[in-house]
Amino acid sequence: NSKVIQTPRYLVKGQGQKAKMRCIPEKGHPVVFWYQQNKNNEFKFLINFQNQEVLQQIDMTEKRFSAECPSNSPCSLEIQSSEAGDSALYLCASGGQANTEVFFGKGTRLTVV
Amino acid sequence: GDQVEQSPSALSLHEGTGSALRCNFTTTMRAVQWFQQNSRGSLINLFYLASGTKENGRLKSTFNSKESYSTLHIRDAQLEDSGTYFCAAIASSSFSKLVFGQGTSLSVVP
Numbered sequence: 232n233s234k235v236i237q238t239p240r241y242l243v244k245g246q247g248q249k250a251k252m253r254c255i256p257e258k259g260h261p262v263v264f265w266y267q268q269n270k271n272n273e274f275k276f277l278i279n280f281q282n283q284e285v286l287q288q289i290d291m292t293e294k295r296f297s298a299e300c301p302s303n304s305p306c307s308l309e310i311q312s313s314e315a316g317d318s319a320l321y322l323c324a325s326g327g328q329a330n331t332e333v334f335f336g337k338g339t340r341l342t343v344v
Numbered sequence: 345g346d347q348v349e350q351s352p353s354a355l356s357l358h359e360g361t362g363s364a365l366r367c368n369f370t371t372t373m374r375a376v377q378w379f380q381q382n383s384r385g386s387l388i389n390l391f392y393l394a395s396g397t398k399e400n401g402r403l404k405s406t407f408n409s410k411e412s413y414s415t416l417h418i419r420d421a422q423l424e425d426s427g428t429y430f431c432a433a434i435a436s437s438s439f440s441k442l443v444f445g446q447g448t449s450l451s452v453v454p
Binding site: 232233262264266268272273274276279286287320322324326329330331332333334335337338340 | 374375377379384385386387388389392394428430432434439440441442443444446447
């Protein structure tokens with residue numbers, strides 16, 4: 232039921248390498264979210280955008296990640312220097328105006344070796 | 345911070361039976377979503393509620409903002425219902441950010 236497209240589905244990186252993942256939100260959805268789901272099924276909010284502007288982000292994202300949602304291009308989330316603890320499922324979601332239903336992509340599973 | 349407490353953490357049902365999952369909220373939430381996550385990690389939307397009750401097939405969900413809880417009822421469980429179920433709520437002050445529960449791992453057995 233979701234039209235959010237995430238690429239790649241799987242990503243393997245060495246420690247210290249950059250890891251970049253992309254997300255195409257559902258057409259017409261101005262709000263985009265990134266979440267990290269760890270092996271214990273815990274979700275961590277990373278950042279959200281409304282159109283091209285950052286609404287909120289956590290400290291980790293601000294310090295270690297680079298994220299953007301340019302107009303007419305996929306959104307992206309890039310870890311600048313991968314660590315073993317970054318191994319997780321990264322989920323992108325999009326939604327209409329604030330506080331409406333959100334839809335998730337299939338995720339990018341990152342393994343840092 | 346905003347907390348969502350989901351129970352039970354695991355549930356085993358025989359085909360044809362039913363049960364309920366519950367999420368309690370520690371703060372006022374303006375809406376809740378329920379998802380099923382399959383074995384490949386995909387999150388499937390089940391319900392979005394800003395209030396009241398919705399029903400879809402064998403599933404029914406209720407959100408009571410004043411009493412700070414939401415429930416998901418499954419009846420006549422089928423094998424394909426197996427998976428992990430999450431509630432996720434939007435707090436009043438959160439720029440639409442979803443706060444997830446811990447998940448319920450549902451196993452439906454013959």
